[in-house]
Amino acid sequence: MNQPTESVWALESQALSGGYGTESIVQDISFGLHPGEWLSILGANGSGKSTLLRLLSRILLPQQGTVLLDGKAIHTQSAQAVARSLALLPQQQTIPPGLTVRQLVSLGRAPYQPWWSWELDVADRQQVTRSLESAGLMDYSDRLVERLSGGERQRAFLALALAQTPQVLLLDEPTTYLDLRYQLELLELLKRFNQDQNLTIITVLHDVNLATRFSDRLALLKHGKLHHLGAPIDVVTPENLAEIFGIDAAILQTPVGLQICPLAPFTSSKPQVQTL
Amino acid sequence: MTSSQLPSLPRALPSRSIVAVLIVCVGLMLTLVLSLTQGTVQMSYAELQQALWHQGSSINQTIIWDLRLPRIVAALMVGSALGLSGALLQGMLRNGLADPFILGISAGAGLVAVALFTLGLMQSWVPLAAWVGAIVTTSMVYLLARSSTGISVERLVLGGVAISSLFGAVQSTLLLLSEDGRIQAALNWLVGSLNGRGWNELTMVGPYLAIALVVGCSLAQVMNLLQLGDDLAVSLGVSLMRSRLLIGAIAALLAASAVSIAGLVGFVGLIVPHGARLLVGTDYRWVLPLSVLGGAWTLLLADWLSRLGAIELPVGIVTALLGAPVFIWLLYRRSHAS
Structure with a gap:
């Protein structure tokens, strides 16, 4: 059963770089996800989160590197074959x-x-x-x-x-347009699938608190590079938040896990306010 | 009420779609009978039946078999081709302003067809050559409209209009230079006419058209997936490149078939898919067949109207007279919806 050649990763990104035209938006991203793992990608606006998701879901052709789905490169398979084990929920839907x-x-x-x-x-x-x-x-x-x-x-x-009936589900900011109740409802639903059916999930999230609460691991992107990857408790530190988002934040231990309390943006990166 | 008490109605909508298809079919049959019996020589239904079975007056037989039937079959072929071509293009580009006429595809097919006609070359290759002309023009318009972020529909329409007028001018020149300046023939071609179409042209185009209609309609599921946007379509297993090439090629083949029979008939490809979507929604499994039927009906009706007056009008003038107001209404509705 467990042959040594068999991939242990449900989804693996190997030295992945890509973008639009000749411009590289994400560079040299490597990670692997176990079956049933939930990874959230965090980063400031323009850090390449959505581009990474488009590369992982075969929509965008990588400039370098590969994405392996259950051990097989996705860009050499047909779109239909990939669609049987990988699904995507885009940020905005055409109805x-x-x-x-x-x-x-x-x-x-x-x-x-x-x-x-x-x-x-x-x-x-x-x-x-x-x-x-x-x-x-x-x-x-x-x-x-x-x-x-x-x-x-x-x-x-x-x-x-x-x-x-995918093994891997990618979601691009699934909670952005939802109110608090629907945000929780949707993520709870995903958690059920994640646990009951061993569904591997990657979400791009803006809400660091929700990401911390629901994900097994967090990936922090900055300028298209993977800066930190690990369990929320290891990755969500005041230093990392300062580096990734440019904010000064307090981190509180609460019954539902870590809660980030943003205090203020750094004054150095604060926009100049013109006063008369 | 809980979900278990609700009767499961997986198909609430298709019943409406079936009704729509039936109505169009009945309308088509009625217009067919009208079109066969009325004209310069009026016939009764009994006379029509006799003539169809090669009985009764030989004049009536000639009128039905050599004049009216080929013309009616031509109208059905041209209409169904234009209707489906428009539906495929509008669905692929997710834009209701697309049609083979506006995108310059008809003009490309027309230029090649006119060149072959006036030079008297390879008449039997006209449908295939017109298709090549249509494909080349489609690619040109597509390249003009392409930018780094995707296809801009505005640029697509502008490119199509520019190529249409350029090719239209070349066609007119070619037609006017040929033989003794056949202005009448040139005019008929450029506005689209079914006058004097015989079985020869139809059997030449028929096979290509039949293939294109069948393949075109079988693309319904791909079209449905494309309606969800490019990203979702890809993640549902659609190969964008391959499906766009296939849909574009089929739409071009349909437009080229129509053009090789009747010249440049406008507005059918634009209006008919809108009507189909108004009736059955956006499920392309219904929109595509209904566009075929609706296109055939529209052109048959337009052809019948064109023969009613004292002077016979080219059918393209009738479709423009009927289609332009509908088009203006669509534009008006669009600007007020957004």
Whole structure:
């Protein structure tokens, strides 16, 4: 069973560099994720978080390095083969008008269909129903996606990704447009999949507190380079926060884990305020 | 009410789509009968039936078999090709302003076809040559519109319009220089006409068109995935490069087939997909077949209208007269929606 050649990583990034045109936005990123691990990528605006996620999900071709999914390079496989084990929830969604939730989630079975296919078979339709159920959307299945609230919409797109039955799920700022309750609800839902089904998760998050609370490991990016990688307790330090975000912060121990309390931006990087 | 009590209705919408398809089919059949019986020579339904079975007056037989039927089949072919081509282009670019006419694809196909016609070269290769012309023009417009961040639809339309007018001018010149200055023929070609189309042209184009219609409709699922945006489409297994090439090539082949039969018929490819989406939503498994049927119906109707008056109008004038107001209404609605 456990052959020595078999990859221990669900997803591995090897010396990955990439960007747009000739410009490199992320450089030399290496890490590996165990099956069932949850990694959050943190960094200031423009540090290359989304670019890294696009490289990991095969949308962007790397300039250097490779991404291995279960030991196999993703950029040499077909998009369809990769889509069977890796799913992405982009930051902003395009919503075609007139699409129902069930129609949307049904598209998650596309990686298992030939391109000319017309109708899903019974097994695929059952998987769609299971995904709708697990995202708590059964009552919404005939509603139009465009009419849903922000939280419900995000759950619908999560159900779409889950219908792919992926081993690895990448999420680009999934909580950005959600209020506090929906943020927690979505992350709790992910945690359940993470624990029950051993789903490997990578999230790009802005909220350091939520990232710290839900992730197994954190990756801190600065100017496109991986600065720190490790368990939240080791990585979230006043020094690192100062270096990555340029803020002075206090770190508190609370019942739900570490809480970061930003005190003030460093005066050196503070914008000049013009006064009359 | 909990989810277990709710009846599972996986397909609430298709019933509406089926109704839409049925209505278009019935409309198509009615227009077909009207179009066969009416014209300079009026026929009763019984006379039409006789003529179709090669019975009764030989004049009626000639009118039906040599004049009206080829023309009607031509209208059906051109309409379905333009409708599907427009639906594919609009879906691929996620923009309702795309159509083979505006993007310059028709002009590219037209230029090659006119060149072959006027020079009297390789007539049987016209559909294939027109396709090559359409593909080359599509690539030119695409390259003009491409920037580092992606395709800009504004640049795409501007490039298409520029190439259309340039190629249109060359076509006119070619037509006017040929033989004894066939101004009438040139005019008919440039506005699009079905007058005097015989079985020859149709059997020449038919096979290409049939293949393009079948492959085009089978792309429905890819089109549905592309509606979700490029990033999500890729993560759902769509190869962007390959699917764009395939959709572009099929749309170009359809436009080229239409152009080799009827010249430059405008507005059908633009308006028909909008109508289809209004009726059945954005599920391309319904939008594509309905665009085929709707396009065929629209052109058949336009052709019938063009023959009603004292002077027979080229069908392209009728589609422009009908289509332009609809287009203006769409633009108006767009600017007020956003």
